[in-house]
Amino acid sequence: MALSNNNSKRAVLGTGVLALAGLVSTPVLAQDAQQIIRDRCLACHTESGSAEAPSFSRISEQRKTPEGWLMTINRMTHLRGLELSRDEKRELVQYLADTQGLAPDETQDYRYLLEQDTNRVETGIDQGLAETCARCHSGARFSLQRRTEQEWKYLVDFHMGQFPTTELHSLSRDRQWYQIASTETAAELSKRFPLQTAEWQNWQAADKTDLMGRWRITGYVPGKGAFDAWMSAAKTSEGHYDLSLKGHYADGTALAGEGKATVYTGYEWRASLTIDGVKMRQVMAADKQGNLMAGRMFTAAEREIGGELSAVRDQGKSGLVAVQPAYLRAGESAELTLIGQHLKGDIDLGEGVVVEKILSRSDDRITVLAKATGAEGQRSVRVGDTELAGLAVYDALARVEVLPKDAVARIGGAGGKMPKVRAAYRAVGYSAGADGKPGTEDDLRLGYMPARWSIKPADEVAAHDKDDKYAGSINAAGIFTPGDAGPNPERKMSANNVGRLKVVATVADGSGQVEGEGNMLVSVQDFVRRVLD
Known part of the structure; x- marks a missing residue:
């Protein structure tokens, strides 16, 4: 497993997503982008094929996300002296992402990386790929690329040339890393993430809908x-x-x-x-x-x-999109807001749920006072002829899950150039479900719930070092702020303010309360990210 908020991925891909957001340029014509490649890239790359369908070495044999292509272009700029104007960079990213991108089916399992949902522990990574690739960056990093087998081999060679100490790292110095990576790993990557796929061919042929x-x-x-x-x-x-x-x-x-x-x-x-x-x-x-x-x-x-x-x-027809909150405790009256578009007709909150009063109503937002009876479970909410399975009725709160389960924050500030890296938490409630045993597959997810937030030491060592005093604090909204960078004279040997904590969410349930815990690692500054940003 690899913690996906690692330095290199956050630095390079994170920079890409911020730079890509909201880019505006004139419509990109294929011949314009191709000419930029000819003018700016052929000092190192070569062109083959026809004028109508050119092929560029080391470029045409790859497919990537927009962030992936921007990362490549930035690397060429920083390491190879490529000179591009801002508009030229925009045109290249647009052209390459449109013609050599990834299909929706190819990105769906790895969108957390594109969305910068970085406090996530990856699972299910092939052991061999985890030891050769995901030990340095996230598994999603290479899973969001498509290459020929030769291009995967070239990528191994690039790592050896650019990062010659790769063979000396953990999980590489105890084996013939280069031999394994250039043969077994490259072949496995080519098998799992080949250049040509049915998903990409189908997406290229599909009609695209304008999103205006x-x-x-x-x-x-x-x-x-x-x-x-x-x-x-x-x-x-x-x-x-x-x-x-x-x-x-x-x-x-x-x-x-x-x-x-x-x-x-x-x-x-x-x-x-x-x-x-x-x-x-x-x-x-x-x-x-x-x-x-x-x-x-x-x-x-x-x-x-x-x-x-x-x-x-908005297609001009009635539709429910959300119920806030998404839960209702049996026997209690509470406000619910139904969110949608063109909401007309009678309101039905499902079996055993009564609308006691309509507090406000418009075509896209309805707030009601509701009360539930009957067995716990999911209810389908209806307004007129539109329906949404979005309301959970429950008897008692059985457990609370803290998200993210594992998070990393980073000390910073204190007059330095690197700001603190915070983390945001939310609490998800569950009832015990049909079997009455919390923590099983029968648990009923209730949704996000308001919580009282606190921190405590992760273990005896953290308690001895008073990590909960020095490593940071959490506010009422669940936002954790780490401590200041630099030595702290109050700590043993003037250590800095890193530490290991438990983040505790306390959720009220009738006259009682239920707690859940998440893990927090307060680490040092992300120096790699600062340099590349």
């Missing part, structure tokens, strides 16, 4: 809470949009923003917006029909501070 129009969006911003809004995307050129956004947080506070978006490969949405004075980034993927988008939104300054985001196109 009005979108009903729901999401979450740490420190602000859940929100719903309308987002309008006005097309300015092919694949480029001006955005405006207006809506409300769950507590009723208004939000508004505007920005720009670019779409790559026919479905990869990258947007840059300013919402209530804060610069934000959106990374989403559209479905194959172009009517749904899902991903993540985070602050431009701190990609770790963000939350999930979904968008449903």
Whole structure:
């Protein structure tokens, strides 16, 4: 397993997603981008094929995400002296992502990397690939590339040439690393992630839907809470949009923003917006029909501070998209907000759930006072002829899951050039389900729940070192802020403020309360990321 908020991945790919968000340029013509390659790249690369279908060595044998191509271009700039204007870089990324990108089916298992959801422990990585590749960066890094077998071999050679100490690292100095990587690993990568796939051929042939129009969006911003809004995307050129956004947080506070978006490969949405004075980034993927988008939104300054985001196109018909909150305790009255579009007709919250009072109602937002009885389980909510299975009725809260389960924060500040890297937590509630035993497959997920947040030492060593005093603190919104960088004279041998903690969420349940815990590692500054940013 590899913790996917490692230095190199966060540094290079993170820089790419921030640079890509909201890029705006004139429509890209294939011949224009190809001419840029001829003018700027053929000092090292070669061209073959026909004028109508040119092939460029070491370029045409690869496929990557927009961030992957930007990473390559930036590497050529920093290490090989490539000179490109900002507009030329934009045109190349657009062209390469559109013509040599990844299909939706090829990215769906690894979107957390594109969305900068970095506090995640990867699982299911092939042991051989974990030992040769994922020991230095995330498994998603190489899983979001497609190459010929020869190109995978060239990548091994690049690592040896650029990072000659690779063979001296852990999990390499005890074996013939280069021989294994250039034969077995390259062959395995070629088998798992080949250049030519049916998914890519099908996506190239598919009709792409323009993403202009009005979108009903729901999401979450740490420190602000859940929100719903309308987002309008006005097309300015092919694949480029001006955005405006207006809506409300769950507590009723208004939000508004505007920005720009670019779409790559026919479905990869990258947007840059300013919402209530804060610069934000959106990374989403559209479905194959172009009517749904899902991903993540985070602050431009701190990609770790963000939350999930979904968008449903307004097609002029009734549709429910969310219920906030997504749970109702049996026997208690509580407010529920139904979010959607063109919501007309009678309200039905499912078996045993009664609408006691309609508190407010519009075509896209209905708030009711509701009370539930009957067996616990999922209920389908209806408004007129639209339905959504989005409400969980439960008897008692059995357990609380803290997300992320494992997180890394980094000390910083204190007059230095490197800011602190924070982390944002949320609490998810579960009932015991049909078998009455918490922690089994029968558990009923209730959704995100408000919690009281605290920290404590991770173990006896952390308690002895008073990590909970020095390593950082967590606020009422679940945002953890690490300690200052530099030596701390209050600590033994003036050690810095790193440490290991448990993050505790305490959720009220009737007259009682239930706790859940997550892991926090407070580490040193990410020097690699700072240099590359």
